[in-house]
Amino acid sequence: MSDPFVVVGGDAAGLSAASKCRRTDPERDVVVFEKGEWISYAHCGTPYFVKGEVDRLDQLLSLSPDEAEERGIDLRRGHEVVAVDADAETVTVESEDTTFEQPYGDLLIATGARAVSDPIEGASLDGVFTLHGLDHAAAIRAYLTPPAAFDVADLGGGDALDEPAVLRYGELTPPETVAVVGGGYVGVEMAEAFEAWGLDVHVFQRSELLVPGFGETVGEEVARALREAGVTLHLGEEVVRLRGDDGRVAGLVCESGAELAVDAALVGIGIRPNTGLLEGTPVELGGSGAVATDAYGETNVDGIFAAGDVAEMPQTVTGDPTWDPLGLPANRAGRAIGATVAGDPTPTGAVANTAMVKAFDLGCGRTGILDHDRAREAGFDPVSKTITAGSRSGYYPGAAETTVTLVADRDTGRLLGGSIVGTDRAAVRIDTVATALGGEMSVAELERQDLGYAPPFSPVWDPVLVAAKVLNGSLD
Amino acid sequence: MSDPFVVVGGDAAGLSAASKCRRTDPERDVVVFEKGEWISYAHCGTPYFVKGEVDRLDQLLSLSPDEAEERGIDLRRGHEVVAVDADAETVTVESEDTTFEQPYGDLLIATGARAVSDPIEGASLDGVFTLHGLDHAAAIRAYLTPPAAFDVADLGGGDALDEPAVLRYGELTPPETVAVVGGGYVGVEMAEAFEAWGLDVHVFQRSELLVPGFGETVGEEVARALREAGVTLHLGEEVVRLRGDDGRVAGLVCESGAELAVDAALVGIGIRPNTGLLEGTPVELGGSGAVATDAYGETNVDGIFAAGDVAEMPQTVTGDPTWDPLGLPANRAGRAIGATVAGDPTPTGAVANTAMVKAFDLGCGRTGILDHDRAREAGFDPVSKTITAGSRSGYYPGAAETTVTLVADRDTGRLLGGSIVGTDRAAVRIDTVATALGGEMSVAELERQDLGYAPPFSPVWDPVLVAAKVLNGSLD
Numbered sequence: 022m023s024d025p026f027v028v029v030g031g032d033a034a035g036l037s038a039a040s041k042c043r044r045t046d047p048e049r050d051v052v053v054f055e056k057g058e059w060i061s062y063a064h065c066g067t068p069y070f071v072k073g074e075v076d077r078l079d080q081l082l083s084l085s086p087d088e089a090e091e092r093g094i095d096l097r098r099g100h101e102v103v104a105v106d107a108d109a110e111t112v113t114v115e116s117e118d119t120t121f122e123q124p125y126g127d128l129l130i131a132t133g134a135r136a137v138s139d140p141i142e143g144a145s146l147d148g149v150f151t152l153h154g155l156d157h158a159a160a161i162r163a164y165l166t167p168p169a170a171f172d173v174a175d176l177g178g179g180d181a182l183d184e185p186a187v188l189r190y191g192e193l194t195p196p197e198t199v200a201v202v203g204g205g206y207v208g209v210e211m212a213e214a215f216e217a218w219g220l221d222v223h224v225f226q227r228s229e230l231l232v233p234g235f236g237e238t239v240g241e242e243v244a245r246a247l248r249e250a251g252v253t254l255h256l257g258e259e260v261v262r263l264r265g266d267d268g269r270v271a272g273l274v275c276e277s278g279a280e281l282a283v284d285a286a287l288v289g290i291g292i293r294p295n296t297g298l299l300e301g302t303p304v305e306l307g308g309s310g311a312v313a314t315d316a317y318g319e320t321n322v323d324g325i326f327a328a329g330d331v332a333e334m335p336q337t338v339t340g341d342p343t344w345d346p347l348g349l350p351a352n353r354a355g356r357a358i359g360a361t362v363a364g365d366p367t368p369t370g371a372v373a374n375t376a377m378v379k380a381f382d383l384g385c386g387r388t389g390i391l392d393h394d395r396a397r398e399a400g401f402d403p404v405s406k407t408i409t410a411g412s413r414s415g416y417y418p419g420a421a422e423t424t425v426t427l428v429a430d431r432d433t434g435r436l437l438g439g440s441i442v443g444t445d446r447a448a449v450r451i452d453t454v455a456t457a458l459g460g461e462m463s464v465a466e467l468e469r470q471d472l473g474y475a476p477p478f479s480p481v482w483d484p485v486l487v488a489a490k491v492l493n494g495s496l497d
Numbered sequence: 498m499s500d501p502f503v504v505v506g507g508d509a510a511g512l513s514a515a516s517k518c519r520r521t522d523p524e525r526d527v528v529v530f531e532k533g534e535w536i537s538y539a540h541c542g543t544p545y546f547v548k549g550e551v552d553r554l555d556q557l558l559s560l561s562p563d564e565a566e567e568r569g570i571d572l573r574r575g576h577e578v579v580a581v582d583a584d585a586e587t588v589t590v591e592s593e594d595t596t597f598e599q600p601y602g603d604l605l606i607a608t609g610a611r612a613v614s615d616p617i618e619g620a621s622l623d624g625v626f627t628l629h630g631l632d633h634a635a636a637i638r639a640y641l642t643p644p645a646a647f648d649v650a651d652l653g654g655g656d657a658l659d660e661p662a663v664l665r666y667g668e669l670t671p672p673e674t675v676a677v678v679g680g681g682y683v684g685v686e687m688a689e690a691f692e693a694w695g696l697d698v699h700v701f702q703r704s705e706l707l708v709p710g711f712g713e714t715v716g717e718e719v720a721r722a723l724r725e726a727g728v729t730l731h732l733g734e735e736v737v738r739l740r741g742d743d744g745r746v747a748g749l750v751c752e753s754g755a756e757l758a759v760d761a762a763l764v765g766i767g768i769r770p771n772t773g774l775l776e777g778t779p780v781e782l783g784g785s786g787a788v789a790t791d792a793y794g795e796t797n798v799d800g801i802f803a804a805g806d807v808a809e810m811p812q813t814v815t816g817d818p819t820w821d822p823l824g825l826p827a828n829r830a831g832r833a834i835g836a837t838v839a840g841d842p843t844p845t846g847a848v849a850n851t852a853m854v855k856a857f858d859l860g861c862g863r864t865g866i867l868d869h870d871r872a873r874e875a876g877f878d879p880v881s882k883t884i885t886a887g888s889r890s891g892y893y894p895g896a897a898e899t900t901v902t903l904v905a906d907r908d909t910g911r912l913l914g915g916s917i918v919g920t921d922r923a924a925v926r927i928d929t930v931a932t933a934l935g936g937e938m939s940v941a942e943l944e945r946q947d948l949g950y951a952p953p954f955s956p957v958w959d960p961v962l963v964a965a966k967v968l969n970g971s972l973d
Contacts, residue, residue: 032889063892065890065950066952069893069952075893080891080892224520287918294554337947347776348950349950349958350958352957352958353945365973373946376951377949377955383845414541415556416539416542416545417550449922449955451949452949452961453947455949456948457932459933460933461936469829469935469936470928470931470932471826471854471934472851473862474824474825474853475853475924476539476541477541477543477545477854477924479928482829
């Protein structure tokens, strides 16, 4: 009997791999080490838990520890893997009361990523949060809730909750002014959440553009939506320091010298892959700093795989490695690796860097390569067009403007990427563009796709087709 | 100077072609003959005009006669082309007061299709309608409106309206019980329209399945939605006769002998291509009875093109000719032919038979080949799976069940078609499947597409991906 499939990290990639491995080969021993108490939870749902649209933390769990056990997974929470010995094919595991060596047949590194706040002085003050993990989310909601209305049981965290931290915030007077530091998608989603609690919300973004990965058109529409909702934007302002009063955040200072008094801050300026475990091992990192992998999610070391927020994957358009710490690629790669180690070799697939974000009433999507510099680096001659078209037949109630940007290579006409923004089912339309990228279509081919038409759902020419027509016309 | 580009029929295909030809070559003479008064209107919007969700007929016009003239199109309404002489390269045109021969350089046959009712005896009684054209729609709404509330000016038909017919129905007492004969998409949409006016609505369908082109799963969900909305379904009942009382419909009789008293009937049992003009010409029809065309929309006769509801186009999956009388293929083929005759040869593209239909709160979509017999005729060994998954993350408000069926070829894993049904943005998701068909993807490739994920818009695994996973798993 072979040594077990050992998984480090009990979130999306890790438990997808563990589950798929057991389903494919029910005889294989599978051990998952998770250093914390939470497993398999929906990161992307945490802003909506803070907002209150999702009532309880347990709604965000996609797999309970009991369900993992039922699948035959040997799940060890509170167990941290602190070292990998690739020669001996063992990992060193620490728990509260013991340290031991665990042999592995195959090993999956699924240690995820962490939110960074270190470029900002004062980020450890009370009232300053990142949004990474359910304990963070619970602490923020505890802080927002008036003490008289707060009951920790309402949060639905069960045994896994870091109760002391949450209880402490539950006793504090709720904040009135919050700074959201960073205008990426976490910042935008959290601005909406804070606004729903009636706070005076200020978003600080170092560049002039919100959600910059979604491109200029989407960024400008998102800025408009946030302003219309009452959020104050500070674009081109870099927060360098949070200052405290008696250990609790009281204000912030920008690089420009601008200051603002706040009593809460959410720092969402980026995340980094948790690769520390691999330092000193022969496992190689890629150019992004995440773990380099092949088409099957395997690292340069035989039998060691990596997936999820800690790993690179091939990019759909360029084929080059990309680091895209999002939910679907993590699940998909984990699942593929689980099949592969169980004897059914399965490629992880490529990632098109497809993403969606909600900004109040706006839905936004992006996929592929939008940035012209990035396209040029990949050897393309990018050209792009932006159009606005109706989401349904113009005469049908509910039709709304939908703005689509498509990018193509001038020489070959190949589609490189796209973005979309609008209030009426805009985000989901990005899937058409993502699928066209997956099919390596030219813009002319995309223009000829036979998409659906019915007045309540789509105009004759879907906004994506309108954009393809216009961009293709400009390539002639 | 060459002879003009002559277009027969002033609707979607005809005016798309005329407009694109003028844009591509502003020197080219373009003449459009339309036998009626209406041009370029949205057929698919008429049920919503009858329902009252669309107020006025003029909202359904996508191009006015004045706009056509501004584009440099010589538009002749009230001019019927009654003969084509392919040798002389002329058409014979009749108007109210003259008949003349019109030479052409290129000719486009865009004569559309007509609703059929002839298998049913009594279809010419008052109170019996088909839904083909704005005059039909106006007459139905006039009949539904109480005489005291009726004003023909409210319909927004302008000069083009067939006013005598409409005025006559405006004077009649509105019907209380209506039979919708035929449970295809027109029947389903019209059932919703009649229900909105408070009528007792009965749908008769010869087969056991509504919207049969959408497959069994969708058909059953649509039946459930109609019943829940109060519509009475008579499945497996073929209406053979409508009987009158003093010239007005009073009841119907089924093949089974069943009878029902009704005071209105809508016959939506199918349409046929208007190919009569081509009888006796060398232009060949295809197996469907519509005009056969090549990849550029040209018939077997040089310089004679056909597009829209009168013409066949190649099917995306099989490459074989298909007759798919829907809006987007008509517009797309017309546009391509306009470019081609102006000197920029442009393929019309294939049609995947993508369609969407709304049935009260349900959105439905279909694309490609769903029917196993049809798949086998095309040389495939079809296998299909149906799954139900959430439309958004399960914890996010508004998430609803979405049912997806995918069909693939067992040997190659190639995706052949799919359908979708649900209440939350289900229909628009068919575009993902349609685009995957256009990219000739296998189910395994579709499973690996990097679709968008954000809790308000889509779960980690989009319902289409869930279906691809399950179907692909069954192919192993």
